[in-house]
Amino acid sequence: MKQTVIGVYENEMKAREAKKMLEKEGFKKEDIDISPRIEGDVADRNHEHVDNFFSSMFEDTNEARNYSEVARRGSVVTVHTTSMDRAERAAAILDENGAIDANEHARKYKKTDDVKGTDKKSIPVIEEELEVGKKEVETGGVRLRSRIVERPVEEKLRLREEHVEVERKPVDRKATEADFKNFEEGTIEATERAEVPVVGKEARVVEEVKLKKEVNERKETVRDRVRHTEVEEEKVKADKKRKDERV
Numbered sequence: 001m002k003q004t005v006i007g008v009y010e011n012e013m014k015a016r017e018a019k020k021m022l023e024k025e026g027f028k029k030e031d032i033d034i035s036p037r038i039e040g041d042v043a044d045r046n047h048e049h050v051d052n053f054f055s056s057m058f059e060d061t062n063e064a065r066n067y068s069e070v071a072r073r074g075s076v077v078t079v080h081t082t083s084m085d086r087a088e089r090a091a092a093i094l095d096e097n098g099a100i101d102a103n104e105h106a107r108k109y110k111k112t113d114d115v116k117g118t119d120k121k122s123i124p125v126i127e128e129e130l131e132v133g134k135k136e137v138e139t140g141g142v143r144l145r146s147r148i149v150e151r152p153v154e155e156k157l158r159l160r161e162e163h164v165e166v167e168r169k170p171v172d173r174k175a176t177e178a179d180f181k182n183f184e185e186g187t188i189e190a191t192e193r194a195e196v197p198v199v200g201k202e203a204r205v206v207e208e209v210k211l212k213k214e215v216n217e218r219k220e221t222v223r224d225r226v227r228h229t230e231v232e233e234e235k236v237k238a239d240k241k242r243k244d245e246r247v
Helices: 012-024 040-057 061-073 084-096 102-120 177-181 238-246
Strands: 003-009 032-035 075-081
Touching: 003 012, 003 061, 003 084, 012 032, 012 075, 012 084, 040 061, 061 102, 075 084
Parallel strands: none
Antiparallel strands: 003 075, 032 075
16 A cells, blocks of 8 residues: 655755655655745745645645645655555654654744734835925026117218309400410310218227126025824724724
8 A cells, every 4th residue: 555755844955865865775766756945936836736735645634734834935755655664664764854843833934924914014104304405497588689770860061162154354455465475376274173072981889788697596485295104003992803804
């Protein structure tokens, strides 16, 4: 009749040492299985498989649950034998090489989980703090743009003009020797002159326009609201506490 012996170890290294001792005592490799601890998503998928395995091994539901809980945290060595004597010998070897008491460790794990569960129920106390700083922003400015404009101007001048007139004066006298010298063909000219306005322009700088900054400081009070957590203590009677837990 087949017998199955189970030993639970805290880690895989101790489980492999126990396997070596079993092999030295004549147990076949194919009759010894090691289930190392599995982490992450794979562990979550194997939980049901582990529970079913130990449920089939133990009639006591609590013991099966204890072994399942401890097995998830450590490594399991399973030995298959064909006689009760060999099963007892395998159990002794497993115990001698550090197999843990599953029931005892399950109780320890439960206490630890209860403490962790209590921690998870804690209320975080959060308090906001007001942080006030400064930054520069544009509030406006001044732009200078120049353009050319024209305006009419006028000045009054007195201008002088010359005019040549022919003046005829009737005379009646005897011609002199000088008159005979001028008694020949000739030409007499007189030039007329006049003043005209002459316009010239001179550009002169009459003003300079530039931009400058004047820096002033002002005081401003910043007002806001900050929040914080307030935790109130309230004594709860036993009847009310059980009612709240049911809810």
